[in-house]
Amino acid sequence: MSVETGIAKIETRNLDFYYGPVRALKKVSIVCPANRVTAIIGPSGCGKSTFIRTLNRMNDVIPGTRVEGTILLDGKDVRAPDVDVVELRRQVGMVFQKPNPFPKSIFDNIAYGLRINGMRDKRKLEEVVERSLRGAALWEEVKDRMDENAFALSGGQQQRLCIARALAVEPDVILFDEPCSAIDPIATAKVEDLIETLEKSYTVVIVTHNMQQAARVSDYTAFMMLGELVEFDVTEKIFTNPANRLTEDYITGRFG
């Protein structure tokens, strides 16, 4: 499986993952190219979410789990002893499946990541909050209600708020874990548009159930099944001329 991908931002080599005795990832080797959108598709339980959560080591917090193999960010092993996991997570942002605004004001939600990193300058905070909200195409909708609780926003707005919150700490990579599965089609279209604009400045990895979504937003697509990588290629090729029979069956809807 050799695909021309340009510079690799993230690369996994023979990645294995275990929940206790259960092996959830089997020798997964994927390259996520810099400033591109890589989609991970596959049926439920195939390990997509597990995979994406290994990239910023979010699985570390789940007891009884174990990782084997290599995960490289800019060619450096993210599990090396000298890597600060807190700094890694600032660099590799994440947007979760269910919008998870904090029960704080809209402003405080966006400013959260900056404040925990020690930024106190009010003017600078305001500047970054505005820039992040503009980046997440939410500014016009919320600029007059920054003190309102984020829970007052609609589901789709909440998810864009979470994207803005991730943008505020200026990561290199943003991981999306099924970001549209809990929001309506119109909100989904907005988030998809947003993801396409993000690839100019960020490397994006998106897990999705929705094959049309993968086809629309991504440059590269990985198809996973039962914890294994079945096929990885340019998105267009995966959806028009897949090399593997299983991939073809899945994208044509014969199972899934």
Place this chain on the structure above:
Amino acid sequence: MKQARQKKVAQFIGFFLLRACLTIVLAVLLLFLYDIGKKGGGAISWEFLTQAPRKGMTQGGIFPAIFGTFLVTLITAILAVPLGMCSAIYLNEYARQGRLTRLIRLSIRNLSGVPSIVFGLFGVILFVNIMRFGTSVLSAGLTLGLMTLPWTITASEEALKTVPNSYREGALALGATKWQSIRTNVLPYAVPGMLTGTVLGLARAAGETAPILFTGAAFFLPYLPRSLGDQFMALPYHLYIMATQHHQIEQVRPLAYGTALVLIVLVLGMNMTAVVIRYRLRRKRR
């Protein structure tokens, strides 16, 4: 048609039973409060609340007992609140969830079921004898503190569990350390619940007799405790004496009821405080 009516009848019976249970519970409680209020209300006066007992406790007030109960509850709080909250935070947020943590948690739950007299005897051994605090308000407060700890820990842990995991993960994913995520994104939402549980535990401690019986409560003291090493009078113990141990039991009965009323008002007051704290903090977060 017939089935539809059956369903309605079943629902009617179900709701009727639920309502009947609630009515019985409320009726017993109100009757109880009414009885104490009626028989004890007459004894309440400014003198009763501010004076010491006189003439072999047949006259005068109960101020030393009120003061003693406040003091001993304060000591209980100083021990049980910080220790309980911190233990709960450690257990719920930091400790590796395994067999050992489960065992610790089980032990704490069991401790909260241990009869209070057992805590009292333990307090005699540990605080009065081994640590040589003597029979004092300090020993009694620490004993009550130990008794309250399992309640505080359990209530605080329950409050922490109500904070969704997505707040923790969301903070971590933005580059927060574990402590930052707990301090800024978990505790603010758990503290109202933690405080409520804690104050309820303290209210229960304030009404206990057995743990202070051998550790510091005095039958009668003509003066207020001047240091933590002094003995003290406490409302529940005073009530116990007035109701069962006094040599002129019939004559002091109104005073006993008055004491009971003060104790109940005190405990209800603490519980109301807990409710108000929770309401205030919740509204502030909104």
